Amino acid sequence: EAKRLGRRHYRIYSDAMHHSVSERLHAEQALRQALHEQQLEVWFQPILDTRDGSVVMVEALVRWPRDQGYVPPSDFIALAEETGLIIPMGIWIARQALCALPALREHWPELNLNINLSVLQLMQPDLVPRLCTLVDECAVPHSAVHFELTESLFAEQNEFLINQLRQLSDAGFKVHLDDFGTGYSSLERLLTLPIDTLKLDRSFTQTLELGDERLVKAVLLISQEMDMQVIAEGVETEKEMQRLRALGCHLMQGYLFAKPMPLPEIREWLARHGAPRAPPPMVRIPQR
Ligand code: C2E
Ligand code: MG
Ligand code: MG
Ligand code: MG
16 A cells, blocks of 8 residues: 555656656755765744744754755655655754754743654654654654644555554654645545644635635634644735734744744744743832
8 A cells, every 4th residue: 555655656756857867867866965965954944823922833844955056845855755865864854853952942942843754754664663763862852843744645545654643643743734725635534643733735824815714714613623723834924914813823834924044043033032921020019
C-alpha cells in the first residue's frame, strides 16, 4: 500500500516538472551536495495568538541558498522526494530546528516548534523512534514539538500511515493538518485521525479579503465540533485578520506579522516582540 502511494506521488511530481533529464540530474547533484556540505538553512516564521499578541509557535521552513538567491521549497522538496534525499534531509532539518529551540525559547519559554514532514518520511517504519531520539538529544519536551502533514497524504485509506500518525501522537507530539482545504481527504477521515490542529490554507484566508466568509465559517464549525484548533495561514492584510478574529479564529501566521527569518533574525524579532505581558503592577499606596 505504502509503495503504491509512493509511486503515485512520484508520477505526480514527475509530470509537474518540465525540466530536461540533464537539468534534473544537475539539480539533484547540487541538492545532494548542498545537504552534505550543510548549505541548507532552516528559517522560522512565528505563529501568533492575536488575542494577546503572544507568539505560540514557530514553523521551521527549509531554505536552499543558490546563485545569490534562494531556490523555493516548492521547487526542490519534490526533487528531494523523488530522489529519496528527503529522508536524510528531513532528519537534518528536524535536528537543526530542534537544536535551535532552546535559543528561541529564551524570550518565549513556552514556544512550540512546528516541523513539516513529507509523506515519504512518514512511510519510514522507524521514523517515530528516530524523531524521539532527536528530540530527547535536544532536551526538548515532546509536547512542544508539532509535526505538520499535508492533507493529501490521507487521500486514501492507508492503515500504515494512519498507524504512523497515531505513533507520533502517542509519543506526545502534536499533529497539524497542513494546507487544510486544498487536499482530497474526506471529512470522515478527520474522525479517525489523531489531529490536534487544522492549518487553514492561504487560499481560504484570501476568500475573506474578497468579502466571502462562507468557507472559513464552515471550517471553523467543523474544527469546533472536532475539538481541533485552527491556524489561519498566509494572513497578509488587516482586513483578513479582523474578519478571522470576528469569526473566532485567533491563531494566525502570515506576512502581516512576520515573514520566515533565519535564526539570528527570528531571535531578535522574538526579543523585540517581547515576552508575554506581565500582570499589571500593584498600585502602590503612598506612605504617610
Ligand atoms: P507550508 O508548510 O504550508 O508553509 C507555509 C508557506 O507559506 C511557506 O512557504 C511560507 O513562507 C509561506 N507563507 C507564510 N505566510 C505567508 C503569507 O502571508 N503570504 C504568502 N504568500 N506566503 C506565506 P515556503 O517556505 O516557500 O514553503 C512552501 C512549502 O514547502 C511549505 O508549505 C511546505 O509544504 C514545504 N516545505 C517547506 N519547508 C519544508 C521542510 O522543512 N520539510 C518539508 N517536508 N516541506 C517543507
Ligand atoms: Mg507547514
Ligand atoms: Mg502550511
Ligand atoms: Mg501551505
